[in-house]
Amino acid sequence: MNVAVPIPLIQLLQVLTVALAAPGLTGLIAKVEARLQGRRGPRVLQPYYDLAKLVRKEALAPEGASWFFLAAPLVAVAAYLTIPLLIPVLTTYGLPLGYMGDILGGGFLLSLASFAVAVAALESGSPYAQLGSSRAKTFSAITEPVVLFVVFTVALLTGTDLPYHLAATVRSSAGQVIRPAHLLASAALFMVILHETGRIPVETHTGTSEFGMIEEARSFEHSGPYLALLKWGSELKQFILFTILADVFLVPWGLASTQRLGDVVLAIAALLAKAAAVGCVVAVIDDSFAKLRLFKITEYASAAFLLAVLGVFTLYLGGGS
């Protein structure tokens, strides 16, 4: 296991790990949720079967929809697959393409994907798809300030806004972990992730009730391989957000610090374990809180905003010391 893995291969492995593990994570969360509700639940591998089934189906587009309706899922997945290049997925050291963009760059890619899907939903002319994309855009504007304040915290802590640097800072000493700014920003980010992955506060993730539907409604008119891409895209987004939470903020340990094959394999295993652990916590939260009415979402966002703002406050006065 002492063979050195070439750097480009590690970079490719970052993308492949995220791409292949993402549907499994969704399956695991569904399984844990079902168990907590006393049901047997679907197989953990069910999302893979769903994707395989959809790929074999015929693709249809509504009359009058332009080429962008079919291009949007491709744009979204391409954006999602670029993000793992920018964040620490497997290594503690920055890979060559890792400095193409900072945290804001990753945020822009996430927004670009969501924008493409929203435009495709408008193209379809279906009221539900349009409602979903309109809601998604409105609520992401509400959670945007929270994300910005989390980025400010990172910037004040490390002097940069590169995810690799924050992970290294957190690893450096126990005093960095227990710093209020770090804990508050992590909690705020976690709340945003719960919202962004459609868990809390209003959506039902299985998405069969139109009233609480945000993300799921947007893909109503897509079918076949394009629907498969959209589903895979939302699974990728979930896995990427969990990776950012675990590898940058909460537990940036277990990443490979060398190019040795053993370290890289260990890092992949650690990443899967961390994502599964976050997934289990999310499943418990999803099952134990009642969904709110749609317009209560501002209260949820204001709570997350409070955490993020307090995090930035405590950094003044000598950096929380």
Next chain:
Amino acid sequence: MSSPGVYDGAANVIAALMLLLEFGMLRQALVRDQVRLYAAQSALISVLAIVIAADRNLPDLYALAALSGTLKVVVVPLLLRRLLRSPSGDETPGVAGSYTMSPASAVLAAIGLAAFGFFSFGSLGIHSPQAPATALAIAGAMVFVAFGLMIVRRDVASQAIGFFSLENAISLASLVVAAGLPLLLETAFLFDLLLAVVVFAMLIRAHRARSESLSTADLTKLRG
């Protein structure tokens, strides 16, 4: 940025949690939950006293932690719940409708107040060997949020709890600035709190006897 050290970090985190609980009281719709949050906040200040006692070798603070824990975590919340219980049923009534503004705007306004308190206390530049400056600034923010709580909610329960948590904020500030204060002075603060509890108890009783509700909205009228 250099790390603040584990002791400072722990003290700051406890102070930040207390501030968050203050915001929780601001948002909470049920009196029962507000009282629970107050008890949790008081428990945290006892924990902070123990942390400071252990780290700075001040055995007096253990006694203070025990005394304030018994009073503020057990006795005051029990008394409050008894006082606020409705005369007919045993369930405490809700005070959800007592907001003067929407909960989200109330939180945003309170963030503004907290910022004012935080930075005005921070700019005093008080440094004590006992505890970190951030915790003092957070205590300042808590004072303002507690005042905010008393302003935006129009019910006797929130008014009382806002006042008691104001006392928690002041205890936090005194722990931070002068942890080595003689035990006698610290217990004097606690007896101030007891006095406030008695006064509020009488006010709540009188209000309940007059208007059969927890809302203070009808007190704005000149004649009952």
